[in-house]
Amino acid sequence: MAQEVATKQDYRYVGKPTPRIEGAAKVSGETIYADDMKLPRMLHARVLGSAYAHARIKSIDVARARAHPGVTAVITATELPFYHRNESNRRQIVLADDETLFIGQPIAAVLADDPHVAEEALELIDVKYEELPAVLDPVDAMREDSPLARAALSDVDRSEERGHVTTDVEQQEAEGQASNIASQMDFTRGDIEKGFAEADVIIEDTWRSPWVHQSYIEPHATIADYDASGELSVWTSTQAPFFIRDQLALTLNIPASKIRVTATEVGGGFGGKIFLTEILVAALAIALHRPVKYIMTRTEDMLAATPAPEAVIEMKTGMKRDGTLTAVQSRLIYDSGAFPGAPMLPGCLLAGGYYKCENLDIRGYEVLTNKASAGALRAPGAHNITFAVESHMDMMAKQLGLDPLEVRLKNAVEQGDALPSGQPYDRIGLKECLEAIGNSDLWKDRAKSKQHPNRGVALAVGGWLGGLQPASAVVGLNGDGTVNVMVGSADITGTNTSFQQITAEVLNVPLDRVGVTTGDTRTAPYAGMSAGSKTTYTVGVAVKAAAEDARDQMLKIAARRLECEPADLEMADGEVRVKGSPDKSLSLKRLGRLTTSFSAPYPAIVGRGTMTARRQAPGFSAQAAEVEVDPDTGDVTVLRYVIAQDAGFAINPLSVEGQMQGGVSQGIGIALSEEMVFDDKGRVVNANLLDYRLPTTRDLPPIETIIVEVPSEDGPYGARIVGEPSIVAGPAVIANAIDDAVGARLRQIPATPERILRALGKI
Amino acid sequence: MAKRIITLTVNGQPREVAVEPHWTLLETVRVHLDLTGSKEGCGTGDCGACSMVVDGRLVTSCLMLAPEAEGAEVTTIEGLSRNGTLHPLQQAFIDTGGVQCGYCTPGMIMAAKNLLDANPRPSLDDIRLGLAGNLCRCTGYAKIYEAVAAAAERMG
Numbered sequence A: 001m002a003q004e005v006a007t008k009q010d011y012r013y014v015g016k017p018t019p020r021i022e023g024a025a026k027v028s029g030e031t032i033y034a035d036d037m038k039l040p041r042m043l044h045a046r047v048l049g050s051a052y053a054h055a056r057i058k059s060i061d062v063a064r065a066r067a068h069p070g071v072t073a074v075i076t077a078t079e080l081p082f083y084h085r086n087e088s089n090r091r092q093i094v095l096a097d098d099e100t101l102f103i104g105q106p107i108a109a110v111l112a113d114d115p116h117v118a119e120e121a122l123e124l125i126d127v128k129y130e131e132l133p134a135v136l137d138p139v140d141a142m143r144e145d146s147p148l149a150r151a152a153l154s155d156v157d158r159s160e161e162r163g164h165v166t167t168d169v170e171q172q173e174a175e176g177q178a179s180n181i182a183s184q185m186d187f188t189r190g191d192i193e194k195g196f197a198e199a200d201v202i203i204e205d206t207w208r209s210p211w212v213h214q215s216y217i218e219p220h221a222t223i224a225d226y227d228a229s230g231e232l233s234v235w236t237s238t239q240a241p242f243f244i245r246d247q248l249a250l251t252l253n254i255p256a257s258k259i260r261v262t263a264t265e266v267g268g269g270f271g272g273k274i275f276l277t278e279i280l281v282a283a284l285a286i287a288l289h290r291p292v293k294y295i296m297t298r299t300e301d302m303l304a305a306t307p308a309p310e311a312v313i314e315m316k317t318g319m320k321r322d323g324t325l326t327a328v329q330s331r332l333i334y335d336s337g338a339f340p341g342a343p344m345l346p347g348c349l350l351a352g353g354y355y356k357c358e359n360l361d362i363r364g365y366e367v368l369t370n371k372a373s374a375g376a377l378r379a380p381g382a383h384n385i386t387f388a389v390e391s392h393m394d395m396m397a398k399q400l401g402l403d404p405l406e407v408r409l410k411n412a413v414e415q416g417d418a419l420p421s422g423q424p425y426d427r428i429g430l431k432e433c434l435e436a437i438g439n440s441d442l443w444k445d446r447a448k449s450k451q452h453p454n455r456g457v458a459l460a461v462g463g464w465l466g467g468l469q470p471a472s473a474v475v476g477l478n479g480d481g482t483v484n485v486m487v488g489s490a491d492i493t494g495t496n497t498s499f500q501q502i503t504a505e506v507l508n509v510p511l512d513r514v515g516v517t518t519g520d521t522r523t524a525p526y527a528g529m530s531a532g533s534k535t536t537y538t539v540g541v542a543v544k545a546a547a548e549d550a551r552d553q554m555l556k557i558a559a560r561r562l563e564c565e566p567a568d569l570e571m572a573d574g575e576v577r578v579k580g581s582p583d584k585s586l587s588l589k590r591l592g593r594l595t596t597s598f599s600a601p602y603p604a605i606v607g608r609g610t611m612t613a614r615r616q617a618p619g620f621s622a623q624a625a626e627v628e629v630d631p632d633t634g635d636v637t638v639l640r641y642v643i644a645q646d647a648g649f650a651i652n653p654l655s656v657e658g659q660m661q662g663g664v665s666q667g668i669g670i671a672l673s674e675e676m677v678f679d680d681k682g683r684v685v686n687a688n689l690l691d692y693r694l695p696t697t698r699d700l701p702p703i704e705t706i707i708v709e710v711p712s713e714d715g716p717y718g719a720r721i722v723g724e725p726s727i728v729a730g731p732a733v734i735a736n737a738i739d740d741a742v743g744a745r746l747r748q749i750p751a752t753p754e755r756i757l758r759a760l761g762k763i
Numbered sequence B: 001m002a003k004r005i006i007t008l009t010v011n012g013q014p015r016e017v018a019v020e021p022h023w024t025l026l027e028t029v030r031v032h033l034d035l036t037g038s039k040e041g042c043g044t045g046d047c048g049a050c051s052m053v054v055d056g057r058l059v060t061s062c063l064m065l066a067p068e069a070e071g072a073e074v075t076t077i078e079g080l081s082r083n084g085t086l087h088p089l090q091q092a093f094i095d096t097g098g099v100q101c102g103y104c105t106p107g108m109i110m111a112a113k114n115l116l117d118a119n120p121r122p123s124l125d126d127i128r129l130g131l132a133g134n135l136c137r138c139t140g141y142a143k144i145y146e147a148v149a150a151a152a153e154r155m156g
Helices: A023-027 A063-067 A115-122 A159-164 A192-198 A241-252 A278-288 A298-304 A344-351 A382-400 A404-411 A430-438 A446-450 A495-507 A535-562 A588-596 A653-672 A730-742 A753-759 B025-032 B088-096 B105-118 B124-130 B142-155
Strands: A043-049 A055-061 A071-075 A106-112 A126-131 A181-189 A201-209 A221-226 A232-236 A259-263 A292-295 A311-319 A325-337 A360-368 A455-464 A471-477 A483-487 A514-518 A569-572 A575-578 A581-587 A606-611 A619-629 A636-646 A704-708 B004-010 B013-019 B051-054 B057-060 B073-075
Touching: A023 B088, A023 B105, A043 A115, A043 A278, A043 A298, A055 A106, A063 A071, A071 A115, A071 A278, A106 A115, A106 A278, A159 A241, A181 A344, A192 A311, A192 A325, A201 A382, A221 A278, A232 A241, A232 A278, A241 A259, A241 A278, A278 A292, A311 A344, A311 A382, A325 A344, A325 A382, A344 A360, A344 A382, A382 A404, A382 A455, A382 A730, A404 A430, A404 A455, A430 A455, A430 A619, A430 A636, A430 A704, A446 A455, A455 A730, A471 A535, A471 A588, A483 A495, A483 A535, A495 A514, A495 A535, A535 A569, A535 A575, A535 A581, A535 A588, A535 A606, A575 A588, A581 A588, A619 A653, A619 A730, A636 A653, A636 A730, A653 A704, A653 A730, A653 B142, B013 B025, B025 B051, B051 B105, B057 B105, B088 B105, B088 B142, B105 B124, B105 B142, B124 B142
Parallel strands: A043 A292, A232 A259, A325 A360, A483 A514, A636 A704, B004 B073
Antiparallel strands: A043 A106, A055 A126, A071 A106, A181 A360, A201 A311, A221 A232, A221 A292, A311 A325, A455 A619, A471 A483, A471 A606, A569 A575, A575 A581, A619 A636, B004 B013, B051 B057, B051 B073
């Protein structure tokens, strides 16, 4: 079971459920999101997107739109300021002027004081297209006789992908070649034929999972302003302010020191709010020398943001009678949309990443089609492959008459076992998660559940390797004895609350004395993007180091005042005191004055923490569900759901549980109802939140959580990655439970009533 | 287009606004009365982030035209706390972790208030039914159910 950190009980602040630092502002409606801001002279932008999935623009006539009363400007590619264009990165084709590659790709922008006027004028723009063959099916697109989704690419920019998962391998790029296969990756180990020869059962199948959308409740929202001194300011709903700054600097040729990117409060990101509209909005602000605001409508966001890709996964696996996994062979095809960036590589790693297996043959393909480009969604690419792997584990166990939990425990990877790339795992907690699920009431009540007709209980595992990026933080002592923490990471999951806890722990001061600010890119110390589940794991280390540095400075000054050595001092109850002589003390308030007031004798206290992370702390979960399937209608009801996840050390159990439940809910959504449906022209036909069905309160029972703690080597207090692993297992858990309930094996998700009835042979 | 003046009561304050006939109540309140707590997540009445209580009924204000609110009594999230003290629902959302990104939260709390006004001691099923029109993408709802139950308990 969970390994307790030896000193865990001694902590005062970390490890305790802590309400969010910004909670009161949020429940009061006072938190300012990007769409809540207005600037003087601000214009509203509306954007005309391509009407075709693949076309050549013959002409754009904006005369009528420009003449529309109230319109300030209509901007097409020719009116944009100079920028460096990179055809492999869709943000760096700011407005399309030749080939359009997906429906909704921006072609022109209308600007007006009144957003309704801008919207009206969009309809007055006349674009003449020559329609080109649209490539829509990724499997067909791989054939040599397929038309091309686009011209050959070179200089492929994969900088965003690297923020989500850090690997020691790189895929083979198809650079310069005319092919829809943008990149591929092969991993082999042992002798795959020998592995199948040794197997007592072999399962071979194809697994399909569709495009799904992150469906943050706040659509993309960006404001930009460019002033007379050449300074660019951007307020945007993003997980990645420094990444955006660097992209703006590179593309618009403005020094990073003149760009201020402020990550406004993010109304949900889940990987989808890295970088999308910022270069466009900045370019408009530069062109017009006025602040510009662009808020995507829900439909635009669903047509033309960065959803998560469809995958078609062919898989063949073998197992011995005793449950030993002998062979994993898989061909993974990820649809990348019209630009490279599909998460094929992590898919390949996870194909052989959960279980020990001597014989692997894994081939991944990233395929270009004429759809909006693939982005990250919480553990990008992981749920697709895990649906395949974990369906196979259940099917093989069933055929061999083995217990699905025992089979997984027998094969589960541990410290020292290698990923398909050969990279060995450091300490991980997959087995501990499986054991925790085995001890859960839901799993133990399995037999009871089976007394009800059409009910089933099943489990699956899921994990994520995590990203790595450097980070830094600053901790300062204020004149009144309170403490400021400054970081550069966007807080999308409650990380600033965890930083408050870490600082309070190190300085031994009450939580409410510690304020945490996410600064903008002109003021904050550097942090990587809040993606790849790495914020607490990396920035948390920097905050701890900064707090320790500040503490050492305080101790040094206090030692001089109290005429002792720093080693003789301790911090407690908001003061520095001599160990064993609590009457000899110096309050932080006094220290604050001694370091900030006029003629203060000591320099200001500013602690500095910097770090880089070279070692991942992968996070695993095991999850189980009890479902009931109506055999007449095909409706699935999730009755109970439990997740056990290794958090390493849960700095804030309240937010860790929230991440676990949130990820599970998204996994259940992908399992049961979420699917972007494309017509034969490449248009998303359900680009709204009624027809794209997110789980509602009616769909989700209270999700039970079990926090497992197998400490990481390098994370603060042993914390490891938390945000992403929880989404991964959902589709496999639900599909396995449906099979357990009614004997219907779903090879395509979501498990809609229609697909279930088909699997049951009823329609 | 010609504007017309409407009068309505927002969070207990009589307000007069010159509106265009196509403005929604949401846009009027957010943009023209500067009460930005209510959010637009979809503009089509599907997500519930814009929920307000209008004349005692829960309304997706992105679907209600401003002229329809003539004479109405409107309560938004900004109208819930009293003299700086949070409503028990607001406090419970903080305490239980029912708030994450916060974008659905104002609408969710208004829906919960509307539920508790009609049913002060809701069961879990009642809570799940009462909040069914409000999407949350962050929490999986578990801690929201806890928050509403805790608030009901505290409000006695």
